Amino acid sequence: MTTFFGSIKQVGGWKHCGLRFKFFALAFLLLLPVLSFTGCATNTTLAGGANLAKAGQSAATQMQQNVTLSANTILTLRKAVAFNDGYNGAVGNANSQQFLANVSGIQGNLKKYASWLQSLSSSYAALGDLANYDAAGNFNSSIASLAGDTTNLAAALGRPVAVPPDATAGVKVIGDLLIGSRQAHEIKQGSEHIESFLTNVISMLEAPATKQQLTTIQKEVSGQIDQAAQVLFDNGMSTYSTLLDDIGAPLNLKTTSNADEVVKANKQILAGLKNVANESFAEQISAQGDAYDQSLSALKALIPLHESLRNGAPLNLSSVTTIINQLQTTAAMFSAPTK
Amino acid sequence: MSDNQPAAQPNANDVLASLASAADAARQVYLVALAANPGADLSQLYVAEMKALALWSDAQDKALNNDNAIAAAQSNLDAATQAIRNALSTIKDISTWATLANNLVQLATTVAKFFP
Numbered sequence: 001m002t003t004f005f006g007s008i009k010q011v012g013g014w015k016h017c018g019l020r021f022k023f024f025a026l027a028f029l030l031l032l033p034v035l036s037f038t039g040c041a042t043n044t045t046l047a048g049g050a051n052l053a054k055a056g057q058s059a060a061t062q063m064q065q066n067v068t069l070s071a072n073t074i075l076t077l078r079k080a081v082a083f084n085d086g087y088n089g090a091v092g093n094a095n096s097q098q099f100l101a102n103v104s105g106i107q108g109n110l111k112k113y114a115s116w117l118q119s120l121s122s123s124y125a126a127l128g129d130l131a132n133y134d135a136a137g138n139f140n141s142s143i144a145s146l147a148g149d150t151t152n153l154a155a156a157l158g159r160p161v162a163v164p165p166d167a168t169a170g171v172k173v174i175g176d177l178l179i180g181s182r183q184a185h186e187i188k189q190g191s192e193h194i195e196s197f198l199t200n201v202i203s204m205l206e207a208p209a210t211k212q213q214l215t216t217i218q219k220e221v222s223g224q225i226d227q228a229a230q231v232l233f234d235n236g237m238s239t240y241s242t243l244l245d246d247i248g249a250p251l252n253l254k255t256t257s258n259a260d261e262v263v264k265a266n267k268q269i270l271a272g273l274k275n276v277a278n279e280s281f282a283e284q285i286s287a288q289g290d291a292y293d294q295s296l297s298a299l300k301a302l303i304p305l306h307e308s309l310r311n312g313a314p315l316n317l318s319s320v321t322t323i324i325n326q327l328q329t330t331a332a333m334f335s336a337p338t339k
Numbered sequence: 340m341s342d343n344q345p346a347a348q349p350n351a352n353d354v355l356a357s358l359a360s361a362a363d364a365a366r367q368v369y370l371v372a373l374a375a376n377p378g379a380d381l382s383q384l385y386v387a388e389m390k391a392l393a394l395w396s397d398a399q400d401k402a403l404n405n406d407n408a409i410a411a412a413q414s415n416l417d418a419a420t421q422a423i424r425n426a427l428s429t430i431k432d433i434s435t436w437a438t439l440a441n442n443l444v445q446l447a448t449t450v451a452k453f454f455p
Contacts, residue, residue: 088385095386095393102396209352216359216399220392223366230370234377274374 042184046131048309049187053128055305055320056194059298060121062327066291067114067214069107069221077103077221080228087231099224106217112149112156113214116201119146120194127190130183139186143167143193150197157213159204167196188310195306202299211292218288226281233277236264243273291330298323354453357413357420358395361447364423365391368440375431384433387440394444394451412453416446 069077081100085093123146126139147163154161204210232238240263241255248254256262263269301320308315365388372381423439430436 084385088382089380090382090385090389093386093389095389098393099389099396102393102400105400106396209350212352212356212359213399216355217396220359220362220396223363224392227366227370231373234373236377 042181044312044314045184045187045309048315049184049191050128050131051315051317052191052302052305052309053124053131055315055317055324056124056302057121057128059302059320059324059327060117060124062324063295063298064114064117064121066295066327066330067117068110069103069218073221073225074103074107076225080225083228084224084231087228103217103221109156110214110217112153116146116149116153119149120197122146123190123194123197127187127194130186130190139190143190143197146194146197150201153201154204157204157210159207159210161200161204163196163200167193191306191309195303198299198302198306202296202303205296205299211289215288215292219285222281222285222288226284230277230281233274240273243276247276287330291327294323294326294330298327351453354413354450355395355399357416358391358398358447358450361416361420361443361450362388362391362395364420365440365443367427368423368436371427372431372433372436376433379433381433383437384440387437387444390444391440391447394447398451398453412446412449416443416450419443419446 078100081096085091085096090096119142123139123142126142130139147167150161150163239260241259244255244259244263245253263273298320301323305315305317305320365384369381369384369388372379372384419439419442423443426439430439
């Protein structure tokens, strides 16, 4: 009987279990659309966060390359000024030395902009980490650096900056969410923090005076470097073959061994080449301003991506990708040898 | 409105732009003279050019302050810079260029005092 009753009880237990199972199964079926929607939204945020991180990091890194005067450019400038001084019988010219010293000082301010871009790049990288694993601590230290560099940049530019206090608070880890949901929550928070710094710095960089502050030095440095090249050109000291080969390239023309003699004896060809050289100088100088405008456009193009992430919409990366490609082309112009 | 109303004060960036423009004009003077007189002694022009460049870069590197006397000096500097740009294609004589460049540098020196 015991066995029997036990069996009965057991059967009753199974019945009870069966009811519980049915209840949970029903609840699961009812919640399935909600869970799958939440899962879908979480996946969109995680994927969006990873894409935004890549785009932001790529844009900031590319911009950074166009901002400061490279060590190579500074070395070329020193050589050019030394040549110009010597050529004009002004070795040890105090004004030349003053100019070179001032360039170093101005470079210090450019480095603040470069540091900010470096911190921006690191913050985007840390945002990407949030999409892959629980990396809130890493993100929080990156956003703190970005906050510090934003303040330094604003001070260097003499412009006020108003970063909302919660932007520096970092992402807050919420323990009772599923891992995916928690990551999605952290990404959205992190994205908002980066966006608030981005918005502030864009408004600083949009001011025409800021562009002047950050780009005039590059124009003046290019001017001095180009002047030395122009002296060589005007004194007929260098071969014209590179310029001639460039111009003849569409017809696959190559200079002959006596080309330089021909050019020197022909004022019209010399005037043509001189004009090409001037055009090349002008292009390099205007590329400095273009790079600044493109960098600003790249920063602005990141804002709609942050908005899409916030709204759970897919990210359209085409605009920022185009601008990054333009920045790469412009960077190549800086490194192009002076002709 | 009073006729004696003071001219609008330029801000630091206006003055920096004027100094940069003057430095560019001084370089153009040198380059135009070089093209017209290859091999000639252009040291006077070069010294003026580097002086203008040092004045601009010094101002750019310094802190910015306001100075009431700067508006007139800036206006004169801009006029001299424009005059030099207008004359770039006409003057070939080095001594004429030297006079113009020295005048430009003198004005730039006055304007650069805006940055103590």
